[in-house]
Amino acid sequence: MIHEAVMAQGSFDIPLTVDTPWPLLSVVDDFGHIVITDQWLETGLFSDAAILSVARYSGVVLGVVYTDGKAQIRGAGMVWWLGNESDVGPIIEAKQSMSGATLDTCLTNLLPSAITKGSVSEPASAVTYTGQHQWETPLSAIRTVSAALGTEFRVNPDGTLDAADSNVLFNIDSPTVVVMRDGWGSDPTYQGVPSDLIQSTRDARTYVTQVILLQDDLDGTFTNKGSDSRATTYKDIHGNAMTRTFLTVDNSVDATAVTTFLATELSEWVVEDLQDVDTSQVHSDATFAVGDSFYVWDPPVMVDLTNQITFRGDIIHPKKLRLLEASWPLTDGMGVYYRDKDGTYTDLSRFVAWEK
Amino acid sequence: MASLTIGRVGLDVTLEHPYSWDSSGRSDRVRGYITDSTVANRNAIRSELVEQVGRLVAVTWTKDTTRDGFYIVRSASVRSDVNRKSFETDGLMEFTVDLDRIGSVGSVELQSLITGTVVANDFGVITTETKPFHAPSVGALTYDSGSGAPTVIERTTSDGAITVFEDITDTENPTWSVSPSTYYSGAAQIKVSSLLRSGLDAPNDPEDFELSNGLVRLKPGTTASVSDGTLEVEWYDGSAWDTAKVFYLTHATVQIPRWHYITILRNTPEECRIRLVRDAAESPPTSYRHILDISLRRGSRFLACYYTWTNTAIDMQIRVETNEASTAVTPTGATGTFGIRATSNDASGNRFVLACPKTQTQDLTNGRITQAATTTFPFMIGSEVGGSGAASGDQAADLMLQYLGWVSETVRAVRR
Numbered sequence: 158m159i160h161e162a163v164m165a166q167g168s169f170d171i172p173l174t175v176d177t178p179w180p181l182l183s184v185v186d187d188f189g190h191i192v193i194t195d196q197w198l199e200t201g202l203f204s205d206a207a208i209l210s211v212a213r214y215s216g217v218v219l220g221v222v223y224t225d226g227k228a229q230i231r232g233a234g235m236v237w238w239l240g241n242e243s244d245v246g247p248i249i250e251a252k253q254s255m256s257g258a259t260l261d262t263c264l265t266n267l268l269p270s271a272i273t274k275g276s277v278s279e280p281a282s283a284v285t286y287t288g289q290h291q292w293e294t295p296l297s298a299i300r301t302v303s304a305a306l307g308t309e310f311r312v313n314p315d316g317t318l319d320a321a322d323s324n325v326l327f328n329i330d331s332p333t334v335v336v337m338r339d340g341w342g343s344d345p346t347y348q349g350v351p352s353d354l355i356q357s358t359r360d361a362r363t364y365v366t367q368v369i370l371l372q373d374d375l376d377g378t379f380t381n382k383g384s385d386s387r388a389t390t391y392k393d394i395h396g397n398a399m400t401r402t403f404l405t406v407d408n409s410v411d412a413t414a415v416t417t418f419l420a421t422e423l424s425e426w427v428v429e430d431l432q433d434v435d436t437s438q439v440h441s442d443a444t445f446a447v448g449d450s451f452y453v454w455d456p457p458v459m460v461d462l463t464n465q466i467t468f469r470g471d472i473i474h475p476k477k478l479r480l481l482e483a484s485w486p487l488t489d490g491m492g493v494y495y496r497d498k499d500g501t502y503t504d505l506s507r508f509v510a511w512e513k
Numbered sequence: 514m515a516s517l518t519i520g521r522v523g524l525d526v527t528l529e530h531p532y533s534w535d536s537s538g539r540s541d542r543v544r545g546y547i548t549d550s551t552v553a554n555r556n557a558i559r560s561e562l563v564e565q566v567g568r569l570v571a572v573t574w575t576k577d578t579t580r581d582g583f584y585i586v587r588s589a590s591v592r593s594d595v596n597r598k599s600f601e602t603d604g605l606m607e608f609t610v611d612l613d614r615i616g617s618v619g620s621v622e623l624q625s626l627i628t629g630t631v632v633a634n635d636f637g638v639i640t641t642e643t644k645p646f647h648a649p650s651v652g653a654l655t656y657d658s659g660s661g662a663p664t665v666i667e668r669t670t671s672d673g674a675i676t677v678f679e680d681i682t683d684t685e686n687p688t689w690s691v692s693p694s695t696y697y698s699g700a701a702q703i704k705v706s707s708l709l710r711s712g713l714d715a716p717n718d719p720e721d722f723e724l725s726n727g728l729v730r731l732k733p734g735t736t737a738s739v740s741d742g743t744l745e746v747e748w749y750d751g752s753a754w755d756t757a758k759v760f761y762l763t764h765a766t767v768q769i770p771r772w773h774y775i776t777i778l779r780n781t782p783e784e785c786r787i788r789l790v791r792d793a794a795e796s797p798p799t800s801y802r803h804i805l806d807i808s809l810r811r812g813s814r815f816l817a818c819y820y821t822w823t824n825t826a827i828d829m830q831i832r833v834e835t836n837e838a839s840t841a842v843t844p845t846g847a848t849g850t851f852g853i854r855a856t857s858n859d860a861s862g863n864r865f866v867l868a869c870p871k872t873q874t875q876d877l878t879n880g881r882i883t884q885a886a887t888t889t890f891p892f893m894i895g896s897e898v899g900g901s902g903a904a905s906g907d908q909a910a911d912l913m914l915q916y917l918g919w920v921s922e923t924v925r926a927v928r929r
Binding site for chain 1 (some may be wrong): 807808919
């Protein structure tokens with residue numbers, strides 16, 4: 158099973174069959190890579206660059222588990238090379254100070270050698286970044302820059318990083334996939350996908366009316382660098398307007414970036430509308446990937462009257478969701494390879510215990 | 514001889530009484546034989562029984578009317594074997610259907626889950642100017658529209674009088690009641706190869722299909738028993754089906770000559786939808802296709818159509834086959850005309866209506882609407898039944914605003 162998430166490392170778990178030859182397994186080493194293609198390729202016919210350019214996924218091997226003679230190769234996605242959620246990784250040791258820097262310049266200064274710059278587009282807002290980073294992982298630093306500039310990033314299977322506004326990096330504005338319980342099927346414009354589960358959860362626990370950014374003055378005091386708030390119609394039991402504040406302490410945010418930073422933070426502390434959609438149909442490919450938007454139609458909950466599309470002759474008003482995380486199985490027909498540190502491929506496809 | 518209906522199965526081809534009906538709690542198991550003398554009919558019933566799995570159905574049984582009610586089909590199986598001569602004339606097929614009983618008409622009412630808003634249009638018509646409508650089954654009573662105050666339109670279908678509620682509040686979910694025996698009266702329905710279909714699976718027979726709701730009936734035009742691409746549409750005038758009026762589509766001024774495939778996209782009593790598909794050419798075939806989706810709702814006097822061309826943009830047109838002088842129609846709220854109607858009553862006393870929500874060119878001399886340089890073409894085909902004397906709610910402007918007030922409906926059975 159492969160788990161992907163936007164701007165996060167995700168994970169993979171490759172189960173192998175019990176008859177996998179040991180010489181094959183012994184080749185798999187930590188910090189090598191697993192590369193997966195949608196259809197099997199004869200890797201001997203292609204260059205390393207060519208294989209990675211068509212790969213659907215690659216990840217770094219972080220361990221092998223043996224259970225009753227069967228092996229499972231485990232690891233994380235390529236974002237791992239930027240650092241992990243425990244702030245372990247290639248630490249930025251030399252202070253990187255940037256003033257009015259473009260996104261491209263920021264990435265040049267912050268990326269480790271393991272991940273190189275791919276396609277970078279400056280934000281449409283033309284905002285630049287001022288801040289400094291030291292003693293943190295590139296993942297943490299790049300996330301801070303992204304929040305300040307309102308951009309997102311994606312690490313590709315070939316180890317390059319693309320960064321831009323989300324609607325440039327991903328298909329946000331014109332989804333091509335419609336998920337529905339009944340009535341799915343083909344359509345000239347949209348790909349209909351049947352759902353096994355459509356679950357909508359509204360969670361108000363993360364709602365705040367204000368975000369405050371503090372600077373730690375390192376003497377026991379804090380300086381208020383700014384705040385952002387929203388009007389609310391919610392009230393407490395006495396009829397007072399509800400107030401809930403999220404405090405964040407971050408010394409790396411420059412004064413010129415505070416407004417954008419706070420706006421981004423406030424936009425994340427909302428009543429969360431979480432959707433969990435399970436499908437049996439494997440459809441993620443170049444036209445639909447993690448980070449893209451898709452439509453879900455399941456009235457009366459999954460309805461948004463501001464969206465109107467014609468799907469299979471019916472005018473529907475689906476909800477538009479963003480695919481932030483996805484788990485997908487390894488299915489027969491895919492190519493699964495181990496790529497060692499020198500770029501040599503070992504084909505594991507015949508010995509994968511396909512999951513569907 | 515007792516008769517049994519499970520959903521639409523048994524409505525056209527008789528389903529004989531079951532040899533057993535087991536009830537346990539709210540679960541019923543019905544076993545019987547499909548005995549129709551014709552192999553094709555037995556095959557059809559077999560297909561239609563299994564197609565209803567998972568669906569809400571009305572069930573009636575003349576031998577024990579206490580079993581009449583609304584159910585969910587949990588499973589359906591049909592056994593065909595040589596011992597019963599299942600594939601020979603006068604043979605049998607054995608069926609078993611498991612039903613989850615929701616209740617009888619006394620304990621259950623129907624709730625229509627409604628979602629709707631104005632169809633995107635180039636004529637400035639907004640939601641409050643449209644006329645979204647909803648119709649329960651023929652014979653329905655105790656209609657509760659919620660907070661709205663819809664206008665009542667009475668229409669007569671081939672199954673009887675149906676009440677259409679116009680200007681419904683499309684954020685409300687009306688409830689209504691009807692006996693299981695009339696649940697399918699006035700319903701939208703599909704026939705393929707002359708047999709009533711219950712689900713989505715049907716043979717490919719673009720020369721023999723019917724999309725109908727008792728008010729409008731669509732059949733394919735044929736020449737020498739082959740689809741000729743035309744659409745023959747009849748309207749029920751209250752006592753009989755009127756002579757069909759023929760329409761066809763043109764693509765870059767060339768008439769669509771034939772449909773290759775028919776697919777059922779939706780098959781529920783509240784709405785049915787079919788898809789007609791043809792290759793751009795046959796010899797040699799191409800990598801482009803024409804796709805026409807046609808939708809018909811219960812209680813509607815028009816067909817809602819959506820045509821797609823998978824190649825580059827081109828002019829598309831809907832027209833009446835025999836030229837008829839037409840008059841442009843501008844409904845209240847529209848910034849311009851987006852439809853036409855026949856200027857004079859035809860021989861059946863009706864006036865056809867064509868409309869399109871997109872910028873268009875109208876040929877009023879011949880009765881045509883063209884959308885230029887496009888790959889998609891939404892339009893509707895309707896009729897003022899009664900022509901110049903059509904009642905309020907059935908006039909061209911009304912039909913056009915009903916079309917723009919698109920409503921998606923799903924029916925549930927709920928405890929009263």
